[in-house]
Amino acid sequence: MAGKIKHLVNRSGRYHARLVVPKDLRKIVGKTELRTPLGGDYRQAVRLLPGAVAQLQHKIALAERQQTGSKVGVGVARYPLAPDQLALSHYMQRLAFDDVLRNDPRYAAVSIDDLLVERLRQAIAGKLNDSELQELVGEQIDRFRSLGNLTAERGSDEWRIIARALCSAELEALARAAERDEGDYSGRPTTPMLIDAQPPAPPQETVNLKKLWDDYKTSRTQAGFMRDGGKRQDPVIENLRKFLRHNDARRVTKKDLLAWRDHLMTSLSAKTVNDIYLSTVRSLLGWAHENERLPENVSTTVKQPKPRKVKSREKGYTDQEALTVLTASINYQPKPNQFGYVRETPRHTAAKRWAPIICAFTGARISEITQLRKEDVRQEGDRWIIRITPDAGTVKAGDYRDVPLHRQIVDLGFIDYVNAAGAGPLFHNATEPEKFATAASSVSDEISKWLRRSKVTPEGVQPNHGWRHRLKTKASELGIDARVIDAIQGHAGRTAGDNYGDVTVAAKTRAIDRLPWIAD
Template sequence: MAFRPCRRYKPRYKLGVRAWTMGREKYLIERDGRYFARIVVPAELRRILGKTELRQKLGPDRKVALKKLPRAVADLQDQLDAARLQASEKAQTPETVARLYYERELARDEQLRFGPLAEDSIVEQLLGRAIRPALLDKVRREAGGGSLAAVEPILDAMIEAGDVVAARGTPIYLEMAKAILRARTEAVTRQVERDGADFSGKPTDPILIDPAPVVPTTRPLSVLGGARVLSEHSTKTLSDLLPMFQEERRVADATADEYRVAVRMAEEHFGTPKPICEITRQDILAYKRALLRLPNRYTMRFPGMTVPEAIEANQKRATPYPTLSPATIRDKWLAHLRSVLGWCADNGIIPDNPAAGVKVDEGNAFREPSRYPFTPGELAKIFGPPLFAPEVPFDTRHWALLLALFTGARSSSELARLRLDEIYTEQGVLVFHLAGASKNVRSKRIVPVHDELIRLGLREYVQMLRDKHETLLFPDWKPKDKINDWFNRTYRHQQGVTGKGKVFHSFRHTLKTALARAGVAKELNDLITGHADQTVSGTYIHDQATNMIVAMAAALNKVTFDGVDWRAIRL
């Protein structure tokens, strides 16, 4: 019987090869409404390419992107192949290129001094002795300043002669040029020494010296983790395996950044990156104990310090900074690390997940919330003069604060990604479709537009942006978190809103609280704020005659927010 794929599967063509998938195109990603071809750069090639992934733009249209995808992938594969050639045995490292240059320069100097034509070159030898001290000072200054202009022609000539394989402008090319710059200083130094009849000089730069032989460790891998080696990936580190994990999981950019930080923090705690097969449960438990002593925002408070260094520096302070909350440790840093290690176990890299079951036991004691809703008095300050004075035209900041309050949307993961084509009328109700939300499936939801936003001119603002051919509702939100950082660090302090736990995310808590106080049912409250799903099974409230969107709009418009005189704004 011929194979007939299930209807939910559809054919995919990749570089002429037919495959059956769940509708996902390998190497195709979508970011902010635009499509890209993407290939993760293997760990061994990242030093050459200077990147962890390669991308090529495919445009905003998915159908067109799918047509361009095979060619784009082929181009990216060509770049990887070129890098593999650079990494092959025929290619040189910066160290070997530096040594090749150094040896040739000394050989040329010996030929000039002692070769068959040495007597004929006596004038050239005398001239060299006269100018070499000044030349040595010059090359030392160039080496100290990192100026590559003098050595790039040397490297280009070596490439042209076929002695070196490198493409101009690539990271490996620059590393080779820097290596030649160091070797050039050593070569001129030897020549000056020889001018003084000293031929015993040896290079002192480590780049020209063979490294000392590595003494085998008394605890070889076969003892430490040999029993846990299941594949060729078992001896790789967490940072080596993270790109493979992220490519399969297809996590959003914000979440991918958190995974990278989680891996970096763990490896900082370990001291040196450990092979995945050597990470034990005791290592994870020790890491958990370290996180409980780690000051929050340690990279900002102790720039350049690792996790152990920041812990030590914080403990030496007269008044140590607050440490990470147990919830942050449990739900973010330990959870992300557990996910990566669990993926390794599921994919046959290690036999089990050493982080499984490791969590922070908070007990049953009362815990103060980290975020609080705004009070009516604080809302009056936030939505008052001078920013919200009558006749002040609205810009990105005004609408960002208004939408944060009336939608309860998260800042960088929802509001910053909201596209103009995600604002439309559904069943007679103007809605925001938060399709770009990244936290979880429930976060991708429809939120009705509050009548107050329409009165304040949201429709007109959206049309103005469309006339300018913008694609995002908040094109000024970039760089990342520009608006909420402005609110948290500047605006709220200017307006006298300085209470504990009062930040941009408090708008979300404020709407959640206001919905409850307005008597809105919990089911509707959760649908509006993304704490319940809006799948087919969740698109109707208990009254089957009342559509979800209409019911949500009616519920949302019950909220008025005491303390703010909305009629006084933009009169």
């Protein structure tokens, strides 16, 4: 049984060339498939098929160019063909065109140009220069380029190989035309390149990069990860799509990612490029490969080396530095503008007063404190406790934790502020839970900028993160159980054994009570 001919369909006794439009181009083309009628005769339809398919591919290539906003040929061929496949396509189209011409009576008076035959032979032998090759088959090469079959630049070795292959196909087509002039239509190509040429592989289905990212986020969220829904990494994928100028994940190559990495390095730090941008793409493409959405993960070895940081001091605040920062924080008063009005909201003012000292005695991440709500503060016996929970915004470890407040925080009046506050967030103005995390992060950044502007934070110390380092240092000095401090700060257990048993509020209270007051 004869195999089905690709792109050839029969509808109600009539033959058509048919090409499916890639999903990402259907809005531009306005159709899901393209067709060209080829008549009712099977043999004629087969002869006309290559040329018809080429024209349909040209329409799709133009649509892709419109999608990417490119005014020149795309950098990567959508339908790449090897030189022998290009030659075979040209040969078949020339024979089909010969059939059409023979319906015109004037064609009988046209003879084969012996000079053309000689020049084609010289081209095949490699005796012609680029200009001469361009004159012979330049238009054909440009046509294949516009169809998305090649990207070779004129004068390159690849371009010359293609040109010589097309000259060979043209010579073979002229030989068939001469045979047909004598009534012989049985001729077959004699050049091994045409005899052995494999038919083009069917175009692979595109993999929408944006949809792939959405599916990845859904998978990670369902598994309990990516609690922010991927909002932090969304700009990474959008940046990659903008750089690639297409949305097909299957077309992404290692070379593309290396070029993207080099482009990012012109404006971002090596750490940001490697740990956020490249890491996100490696995770996405790795997941896509594992789930058989992509044939391979081309990003596996694409990384950006990071220079080793030279440390000139400790990461956390010293006792004196801590005192300086907290003195400025507790005594903070917002400055009125030139008209005597204070534009800062009371909650933001409270954040600058209370968040630093709470971080100092809990070692919490700053956003975990700026997202606190009134209902997250409670009293048990004679102790006040805060609950750090993802319900209030986001928690990196994913689980809630209860942390007792140091007595200095209470004595300074924090509980009075909580009791006087309305329900909901203590340090930001968001009213919708889905916006809590973003609002808390914004306040955290504001605190950091204020501390730097006030010049109370020493060089080399992160204004907010320095408290986490300081608490670890103080706990080590005092001999406090590392597992208890990890539980207070929300750090994961260091060994499998740390997952057994619970660190109770009582144990945390004893640890926090051992921390000295920060005062003169």
